[in-house]
Amino acid sequence: MVFDLNILFLLVVFAIGSYVQASTGFAFGLIVISSISALGLAPIEVTAFVVSLLSLMNSIIGLQGGQWRKANFKAILYFSIPCLPATFVGIWLLAFLGENQLNILKIILGVTIVGSSLIMMLQTNLAKKGSSIPVFLLGGLSSGLIGGLFSTFGPPLTYIMYRQPDTLKTIRTTLLLVFAITSIMRLSFVMATQEVSMQTYLLSAIGFPAVVLAALAARYYPIPISVDTMRRCAYGILLASGISLIVQGW
Numbered sequence: 060m061v062f063d064l065n066i067l068f069l070l071v072v073f074a075i076g077s078y079v080q081a082s083t084g085f086a087f088g089l090i091v092i093s094s095i096s097a098l099g100l101a102p103i104e105v106t107a108f109v110v111s112l113l114s115l116m117n118s119i120i121g122l123q124g125g126q127w128r129k130a131n132f133k134a135i136l137y138f139s140i141p142c143l144p145a146t147f148v149g150i151w152l153l154a155f156l157g158e159n160q161l162n163i164l165k166i167i168l169g170v171t172i173v174g175s176s177l178i179m180m181l182q183t184n185l186a187k188k189g190s191s192i193p194v195f196l197l198g199g200l201s202s203g204l205i206g207g208l209f210s211t212f213g214p215p216l217t218y219i220m221y222r223q224p225d226t227l228k229t230i231r232t233t234l235l236l237v238f239a240i241t242s243i244m245r246l247s248f249v250m251a252t253q254e255v256s257m258q259t260y261l262l263s264a265i266g267f268p269a270v271v272l273a274a275l276a277a278r279y280y281p282i283p284i285s286v287d288t289m290r291r292c293a294y295g296i297l298l299a300s301g302i303s304l305i306v307q308g309w
Contacts, residue, residue, distance in 0.1 A: 065100055066265060073113065073266040074273040080114070081121045081277030083293050084220070084234030085213035087114045087270075089300035092211055093307070103161070104153065105259045107210035108249055111242045112263050113270045114210075118239035120274040122232065130233040131225055137195035138216060138237055142203035146245055149207015154253075161208070165308030168205060172214050172301030176294045189223055203241075212241050214297055221293050 076090035088110045095106045156164070198215040206212035216237060220230045249255065284292070 068098070069095070069100070069262070069265055070269045073269040077113070077117050077270040077273035078277045079296065080117050080235075080238075081274040082231075082282050083217075083289065083296070084121075084231035085217045085238070085293070086296050086300070087117055087238075088206075088209070088211035089213055089296065089303075092209055093300055093303040101258070101262060103209065105256065105262065107153070107208075108246070108255060108259050109262045109266065110210040111245045111249075113266050114238055115242035115246070116267065116270050117274045118235040118242065120271065121235045121278065122239065126228075126232050127236055129229050130236045131220075131223070131229055133189075134195055134220065134223070134233055135237055135240075137192055138199035138202065139240060140199060141196050142199035142206070142212070142237075142241060143244060145200050145203025146207040146241060147248060149204045150245065150248060150252075151207070152204075153208050162308040164208065165304045168209075168214075169301045169304030169306075169308065172297055172304065174301075176218075176298035176301060189225075190219060194219060206241055206245065210245065211300075212238060214300070217293060217297060227289055 072091055072094045076087040079090065080087035091110050091113075092103075092106055095101055101109075153161075198219045201215040202212045205214065213234070216234060220234055223230065225233075282289070
């Protein structure tokens, strides 16, 4: 019965994370990592691989039908330049650091996310022009490190993209395309350098139907809310994820 309840819980978490990411462009990794880690259902290395694989599936569905053409390719370029090498460093750190040290990193990351989320929720005016190149480069660097460690590339990228004077569709598409690129890169590196357990593939197989169905539901039955409300929801999700990371690392 416990096993069955765990499976049901995983399906619900995968579905919610997939629907939210398909709607906002991010949050799948944050929701899944936080939920699974909080209940100790799988080691963080296993969860991180599963998140990368299922997040890739979510992004592919969200970018179908030529949606990728609406992305902010300038932002993607400057995000990717430092993000790719930083991800390799993050993966290496995940294998190198002990559990206690990872907990410290979770707390630091959580405090950073909470602080930035509160600032953005209180700040109502968007930037009148796009952020400078160094901002995108710094966002890519920090996202790569975080993504390599926890497979949650979203917080820095989301913080920056939701500050841009772009349409919600452009922001969502840009984030999904970046996550597709980073997921492919992270999966390739892990599979080439580490042995992937059967538990990892089993967990991915369990989540696949829920992720696909939820992503399709978000595409054909989107959340009927305004752009400003969606932005605030995005910051709210970031805030909740930051608090969750602090609790996990404490």
